[in-house]
Amino acid sequence: MAALIEENAASAEVLAVYEDIKATRKTDWVNNFWKALANHPPTLKRIWETIKQVMAPGALDPLTKELVYIAVSVTNNCNYCIASHTASARAKGMTEEQLAELLAVIGVANETNRLAVGYGVPVDERFLAAE
Amino acid sequence: MAALIEENAASAEVLAVYEDIKATRKTDWVNNFWKALANHPPTLKRIWETIKQVMAPGALDPLTKELVYIAVSVTNNCNYCIASHTASARAKGMTEEQLAELLAVIGVANETNRLAVGYGVPVDERFLAAE
Amino acid sequence: MAALIEENAASAEVLAVYEDIKATRKTDWVNNFWKALANHPPTLKRIWETIKQVMAPGALDPLTKELVYIAVSVTNNCNYCIASHTASARAKGMTEEQLAELLAVIGVANETNRLAVGYGVPVDERFLAAE
Amino acid sequence: MAALIEENAASAEVLAVYEDIKATRKTDWVNNFWKALANHPPTLKRIWETIKQVMAPGALDPLTKELVYIAVSVTNNCNYCIASHTASARAKGMTEEQLAELLAVIGVANETNRLAVGYGVPVDERFLAAE
Amino acid sequence: MAALIEENAASAEVLAVYEDIKATRKTDWVNNFWKALANHPPTLKRIWETIKQVMAPGALDPLTKELVYIAVSVTNNCNYCIASHTASARAKGMTEEQLAELLAVIGVANETNRLAVGYGVPVDERFLAAE
Amino acid sequence: MAALIEENAASAEVLAVYEDIKATRKTDWVNNFWKALANHPPTLKRIWETIKQVMAPGALDPLTKELVYIAVSVTNNCNYCIASHTASARAKGMTEEQLAELLAVIGVANETNRLAVGYGVPVDERFLAAE
Numbered sequence: 185m186a187a188l189i190e191e192n193a194a195s196a197e198v199l200a201v202y203e204d205i206k207a208t209r210k211t212d213w214v215n216n217f218w219k220a221l222a223n224h225p226p227t228l229k230r231i232w233e234t235i236k237q238v239m240a241p242g243a244l245d246p247l248t249k250e251l252v253y254i255a256v257s258v259t260n261n262c263n264y265c266i267a268s269h270t271a272s273a274r275a276k277g278m279t280e281e282q283l284a285e286l287l288a289v290i291g292v293a294n295e296t297n298r299l300a301v302g303y304g305v306p307v308d309e310r311f312l313a314a315e
Numbered sequence: 316m317a318a319l320i321e322e323n324a325a326s327a328e329v330l331a332v333y334e335d336i337k338a339t340r341k342t343d344w345v346n347n348f349w350k351a352l353a354n355h356p357p358t359l360k361r362i363w364e365t366i367k368q369v370m371a372p373g374a375l376d377p378l379t380k381e382l383v384y385i386a387v388s389v390t391n392n393c394n395y396c397i398a399s400h401t402a403s404a405r406a407k408g409m410t411e412e413q414l415a416e417l418l419a420v421i422g423v424a425n426e427t428n429r430l431a432v433g434y435g436v437p438v439d440e441r442f443l444a445a446e
Numbered sequence: 447m448a449a450l451i452e453e454n455a456a457s458a459e460v461l462a463v464y465e466d467i468k469a470t471r472k473t474d475w476v477n478n479f480w481k482a483l484a485n486h487p488p489t490l491k492r493i494w495e496t497i498k499q500v501m502a503p504g505a506l507d508p509l510t511k512e513l514v515y516i517a518v519s520v521t522n523n524c525n526y527c528i529a530s531h532t533a534s535a536r537a538k539g540m541t542e543e544q545l546a547e548l549l550a551v552i553g554v555a556n557e558t559n560r561l562a563v564g565y566g567v568p569v570d571e572r573f574l575a576a577e
Numbered sequence: 578m579a580a581l582i583e584e585n586a587a588s589a590e591v592l593a594v595y596e597d598i599k600a601t602r603k604t605d606w607v608n609n610f611w612k613a614l615a616n617h618p619p620t621l622k623r624i625w626e627t628i629k630q631v632m633a634p635g636a637l638d639p640l641t642k643e644l645v646y647i648a649v650s651v652t653n654n655c656n657y658c659i660a661s662h663t664a665s666a667r668a669k670g671m672t673e674e675q676l677a678e679l680l681a682v683i684g685v686a687n688e689t690n691r692l693a694v695g696y697g698v699p700v701d702e703r704f705l706a707a708e
Numbered sequence: 709m710a711a712l713i714e715e716n717a718a719s720a721e722v723l724a725v726y727e728d729i730k731a732t733r734k735t736d737w738v739n740n741f742w743k744a745l746a747n748h749p750p751t752l753k754r755i756w757e758t759i760k761q762v763m764a765p766g767a768l769d770p771l772t773k774e775l776v777y778i779a780v781s782v783t784n785n786c787n788y789c790i791a792s793h794t795a796s797a798r799a800k801g802m803t804e805e806q807l808a809e810l811l812a813v814i815g816v817a818n819e820t821n822r823l824a825v826g827y828g829v830p831v832d833e834r835f836l837a838a839e
Numbered sequence: 840m841a842a843l844i845e846e847n848a849a850s851a852e853v854l855a856v857y858e859d860i861k862a863t864r865k866t867d868w869v870n871n872f873w874k875a876l877a878n879h880p881p882t883l884k885r886i887w888e889t890i891k892q893v894m895a896p897g898a899l900d901p902l903t904k905e906l907v908y909i910a911v912s913v914t915n916n917c918n919y920c921i922a923s924h925t926a927s928a929r930a931k932g933m934t935e936e937q938l939a940e941l942l943a944v945i946g947v948a949n950e951t952n953r954l955a956v957g958y959g960v961p962v963d964e965r966f967l968a969a970e
Binding site: 447448450475477478479482483485489493496497500501504505506510511513514515517518519521522524525526527529530532533541543544546547548550551552554555556557558559560561562563565566567568569570572573574 | 578579581606608609610613614616620624627628631632635636637641642644645646648649650652653655656657658660661663664672674675677678679681682683685686687688689690691692693694696697698699700701703704705
């Protein structure tokens with residue numbers, strides 16, 4: 185487990201990212217993920233810039249993006265990521281019913297993924313033609 | 316690779332599922348996934364009933380469910396599933412810009428999942444308390 | 447893709463392993479996996495010795511071991527391994543009905559694995575006590 | 578972590594599933610997995626019906642199915658599932674020697690899966706022809 | 709499969725990235741990965757900037773970074789990534805003997821990862837204390 | 840969780856492996872991984888012989904091999920393996936800056952692996968020709 189760089193121990197470079205996180209998210213705290221990344225300021229800065237760009241409202245709304253993030257995190261078995269993105273999704277309006285349906289889809293997709301691979305199903309011509 | 320059970324070679328039990336797939340989806344064909352599962356009628360029937368239940372409109376709309384399905388399939392590296400659910404998502408209105416944003420979120424989630432694990436980030440008390 | 451070392455191009459060291467594979471398996475050919483590993487004779491020899499030890503009859507019979515091998519290979523999405531171990535399992539008596547049930551279990555296990563992780567289910571005291 | 582729905586807090590719909598689990602398994606308790614799924618009764622009911630169908634005696638015996646379940650769960654790194662299905666397998670007669678051989682096969686299969694992918698081994702014509 | 713944006717069909721924004729790829733790598737061509745990302749110029753630009761930063765010489769030399777990239781790609785079963793990073797590693801001096809040892813380490817790590825999980829090995833106090 | 844076989848409870852066969860581990864590593868203790876494998880002496884012996892062979896200095900130096908081991912372990916989400924191989928890598932001279940760059944490469948490789956799969960990028964002719 186990496187040391188967590190708290191705000192009072194952070195360099196100016198790290199603190200600037202923490203401040204941007206708090207301002208962008210309109211919150212008064214920084215979660216542990218960033219405090220761990222702060223052990224390597226270039227990674228902290230790069231990942232934060234990436235998250236700001238990729239998770240911003242766009243053709244997909246921010247809540248949908250959080251649901252997708254949860255789907256990846258559950259499939260990869262990342263407990264931290266499930267906890268943090270479930271919190272983010274709830275903050276963006278996800279209901280418990282939506283979470284339950286999300287988990288059901290994730291479960292079934294993992295099942296049919298293995299069935300498609302196990303049966304060696306060839307991609308249909310119509311799917312290829314549509315690309 | 317499993318044999319694909321075409322409609323003209325299907326038993327009445329299999330054919331009934333094929334007909335329900337076509338009626339439910341308002342389409343005139345059945346894609347290869349189902350023709351492979353038809354090698355084992357109980358699995359064919361069970362998976363189709365599951366998909367009908369889980370992918371139906373609910374607290375989450377059908378397009379969001381397809382996006383989640385793609386996220387799982389890309390993370391699991393299932394080419395068949397990516398092809399079939401990308402086609403389904405497009406049929407439900409997914410634009411190319413939405414697909415591009417979806418893939419960007421999937422990519423970043425896979426990156427930060429590994430960073431959270433690699434740094435061994437402990438779950439924040441606030442996330443635990445919120446559950 | 448690595449070059450495949452055919453028997454007529456193999457060193458004495460590699461050939462000795464090929465001969466042992468054929469003798470142990472009572473067959474007249476060597477499949478591509480070994481011809482690829484032959485690019486690095488220490489790996490070829492080590493993996494073959496490992497397979498001979500681990501897949502031999504023991505507390506579990508050889509067919510059960512092949513079914514487990516298929517389960518891992520489908521979960522990892524390894525097409526070569528699915529093809530080769532499905533062939534091995536059939537040679538050891540696996541029926542098509544058994545293969546279908548195997549794939550059904552693999553699919554459901556992948557689904558419930560994700561549900562257990564997604565819901566963050568804590569291990570029951572009784573399971574811990576039983577260990 | 579989801580709330581666990583204990584029997585005294587369960588709806589009639591959930592309780593009916595709990596009773597069927599206990600009756601089918603001839604046991605007096607329900608493990609946490611089901612109490613977590615009970616947050617979404619349609620998922621609870623669907624997964625229980627699926628497990629009853631897929632894990633029932635068939636062309637494969639129930640113990641073999643449990644071994645396959647463990648193989649998938651170890652490969653997916655699902656601690657809950659490893660604990661619960663190891664308990665189920667022991668209840669169905671799995672010995673410690675069988676568990677040790679099972680883990681050995683799982684380990685080696687994961688190793689050779691990566692070697693087959695890393696060397697890019699092409700599927701042998703004989704394997705394709707046999708399908 | 710996404711369309712590949714060839715240089716003669718690329719926008720000025722995309723072309724600028726292609727030119728930077730060629731200049732940075734001292735080569736006269738752009739591989740398909742970038743031509744696929746060019747379907748979404750913000751992703752193309754972001755990933756290229758990320759790769760330039762992360763894969764640059766630093767505390768780890770560029771060849772070691774390529775070996776790590778191959779290890780991840782083999783574990784994730786990404787054929788494209790194995791092909792492209794094996795080519796990059798060879799261009800940076802990787803020998804066939806080094807590749808063979810790399811694949812052996814990847815294989816064994818995947819095996820022992822599953823054994824550690826399967827046996828549920830607790831982290832040693834000395835490892836925790838050292839962090 | 841498997842029982843850990845301590846030295847004072849080990850058979851002569853197990854003890855011989857423990858002694859070889861300590862002598863080879865010039866250390867006075869045996870970490871939990873081996874104490875868990877000792878539940879099945881043939882696996883203990885086989886894995887230790889494998890590790891000795893594969894992790895020995897060769898065309899790749901031992902530190903590079905540890906970095907690759909960490910990359911696989913992070914991608915597979917094996918906490919035990921991350922802890923033990925991070926300790927091994929540090930003992931072989933890995934600096935904190937090297938660890939940070941290693942984690943950055945692992946993260947980015949996981950991201951681009953999914954992008955390559957998600958976009959369905961075909962392998963370039965030049966990469967195929969080079970093999």
